[in-house]
Amino acid sequence: MSLAGKVALVTGAGTGIGQGVAVGLAERGAKVAVSYHASASGAMETVRRIEELGGEAIIVRADVAVKAEIDAMAREVERHFGGVDILVNNAALQLNYNFEHDDDSYDRQMNVNLKGYWQCMQAVIPSMKARGSGRIVNISSVHAKRPTDFDTVYAMTKGGIKMLTREAAIELGKYGITVNAIEPGAVNVGRQGTKETRPFVPPELAERARREKRDVRWKFPLGRVGLPSDVASLVAYIVSDEAVFLTGAAIRLDGGSMLL
Amino acid sequence: MRLTDKVVWITDADSPSGQALLLRMAAEGASLLLSSASGGKGIEAQLARVRQAGTKAFVAAADLTRSSETERMLDEAARELGPVDVLVHNGNRVVPISVESGEETAFLDVMNANAKTAFVCAKAAGKRMEARRSGKIVFVGSIHAEKPTGSSFAYSASKAAVKMLAREASVVLGRHGISVHSIEFGPVEGDDETFRSELSLLYDSYRYKVPSGVLGTHEDLAELVTFLSSDDARYLNGADIRMDGGFLMHYLDFKTNKPQTAGDAS
Numbered sequence A: 001m002s003l004a005g006k007v008a009l010v011t012g013a014g015t016g017i018g019q020g021v022a023v024g025l026a027e028r029g030a031k032v033a034v035s036y037h038a039s040a041s042g043a044m045e046t047v048r049r050i051e052e053l054g055g056e057a058i059i060v061r062a063d064v065a066v067k068a069e070i071d072a073m074a075r076e077v078e079r080h081f082g083g084v085d086i087l088v089n090n091a092a093l094q095l096n097y098n099f100e101h102d103d104d105s106y107d108r109q110m111n112v113n114l115k116g117y118w119q120c121m122q123a124v125i126p127s128m129k130a131r132g133s134g135r136i137v138n139i140s141s142v143h144a145k146r147p148t149d150f151d152t153v154y155a156m157t158k159g160g161i162k163m164l165t166r167e168a169a170i171e172l173g174k175y176g177i178t179v180n181a182i183e184p185g186a187v188n189v190g191r192q193g194t195k196e197t198r199p200f201v202p203p204e205l206a207e208r209a210r211r212e213k214r215d216v217r218w219k220f221p222l223g224r225v226g227l228p229s230d231v232a233s234l235v236a237y238i239v240s241d242e243a244v245f246l247t248g249a250a251i252r253l254d255g256g257s258m259l260l
Numbered sequence B: 001m002r003l004t005d006k007v008v009w010i011t012d013a014d015s016p017s018g019q020a021l022l023l024r025m026a027a028e029g030a031s032l033l034l035s036s037a038s039g040g041k042g043i044e045a046q047l048a049r050v051r052q053a054g055t056k057a058f059v060a061a062a063d064l065t066r067s068s069e070t071e072r073m074l075d076e077a078a079r080e081l082g083p084v085d086v087l088v089h090n091g092n093r094v095v096p097i098s099v100e101s102g103e104e105t106a107f108l109d110v111m112n113a114n115a116k117t118a119f120v121c122a123k124a125a126g127k128r129m130e131a132r133r134s135g136k137i138v139f140v141g142s143i144h145a146e147k148p149t150g151s152s153f154a155y156s157a158s159k160a161a162v163k164m165l166a167r168e169a170s171v172v173l174g175r176h177g178i179s180v181h182s183i184e185f186g187p188v189e190g191d192d193e194t195f196r197s198e199l200s201l202l203y204d205s206y207r208y209k210v211p212s213g214v215l216g217t218h219e220d221l222a223e224l225v226t227f228l229s230s231d232d233a234r235y236l237n238g239a240d241i242r243m244d245g246g247f248l249m250h251y252l253d254f255k256t257n258k259p260q261t262a263g264d265a266s
Helices: A016-027 A040-052 A067-081 A103-131 A152-175 A203-211 A228-239 B016-027 B041-052 B067-081 B104-132 B153-172 B218-229
Strands: A007-010 A031-036 A057-061 A086-089 A134-139 A177-184 A250-253 B007-010 B031-035 B057-060 B086-089 B135-142 B178-185 B240-243
Touching: A007 A016, A007 A067, A016 A031, A016 A040, A016 A086, A016 A134, A016 A228, A031 A040, A031 A067, A040 A057, A057 A067, A067 A103, A086 A103, A086 A228, A103 A134, A103 A152, A103 A177, A103 B104, A103 B153, A134 A152, A134 A228, A152 A177, A152 B104, A152 B153, A177 A228, A228 A250, B007 B016, B007 B067, B016 B031, B016 B041, B016 B086, B016 B218, B031 B041, B031 B067, B041 B057, B057 B067, B067 B104, B086 B104, B086 B218, B104 B135, B104 B153, B104 B178, B135 B153, B135 B218, B153 B178, B153 B240, B178 B218, B218 B240
Parallel strands: A007 A031, A007 A086, A031 A057, A086 A134, A134 A177, A177 A250, B007 B031, B007 B086, B031 B057, B086 B135, B135 B178, B178 B240
Antiparallel strands: none
């Protein structure tokens, strides 16, 4: 599954899943625009890992809640690489409030997780149209279907992404653009983030596991939580020529944990 | 009467579904808190009718995208009616908006009207129900929480967001004795206009894609909401009930009950 010659834009690529996806795509030959907002050092680490593999990457910065910044980012990627073949929407906030969300934190999370995904699509559609093909992959979550019990608005945004993906698939099909979603379960991103950018580590689950002297892995039939590279493998398949007929799908990638 | 002494809050009471809901639930003995953007002007006849029958009704035009206004309105209404027992979040802002060329303002308008108000209302009502350890919340959603419209992605996304809100709330508020549901409703008369699309054939001959060939009405919706709001539904929580007459099960056009016309080749 070579992606040689393809240009990929990955948002939230300074940390966790986004970093794994950016590296995974580069490993398969894609040129990667590493987009970040807060994690500058993470973005540099992503590029370092890509270059170590002999790949090519640039760093672009944008707050995906702000359309002007998204558009500027897309222009910069085009200037550098000449257009985008692959967009991986991944940058998202998880504030870990349930009904404690106030109006502002509700808006902030909606604007990044849902409006941001849509507007990043809008920004790359022209260059995909021009080429008559494109791949958009929206990183969603098992919480597009299962409640989180730790962040109500996060789940709302993921539910919204499910329908954004389906609507975009029927609208953009005529341009040869496919739009799919991946719904990962818990993914070990191996870092401690700030409250704003903290990855999915349900504290209740960790606490309960500690209390019951059980490993959190008991929730996962394959015996472990996911890794960013697992997500990268699926993204690489979806954006490859092999998956030309796949669109509007949401693929659960959780090691079977939703079945328990 | 299944809602005697219950205080029922219905949002967007001005809408066709809101009107059917208020009449039905009043007939079951409920007192009504009605959110009405028209301040009651759009539902004067309905208000007169239920008040004549002895129903207490409090009408408020608060902006439900703002927590502070919503909270203030609930406190005011509680002084008149007592605390809210049932929230029926109802409301359907549909604005055509394309993924490719849609404007941010239209997106935010639809998302706020359909999804943010749902969150704000559930939070405000949930907090008050929590203190009394009982309550019911019903979100009137749409089949487009699952099926694309081909005309307004923001509408579908907002309804899917509310579906997840209902599931979250069923767990979070469920621990306090509150049950929460969502209804995926549709289609009703006129939806072919509402969801006119150049991409999707969903609403072509849509009446006959309902296997019985009979479209549902807002009164059908009101019946289901009344049941979910009543004590008869005590063990239901977190349910997504698709009420579409089987519309989304439709697959083969030539097997419908659509009357054949002379020109039809099939």
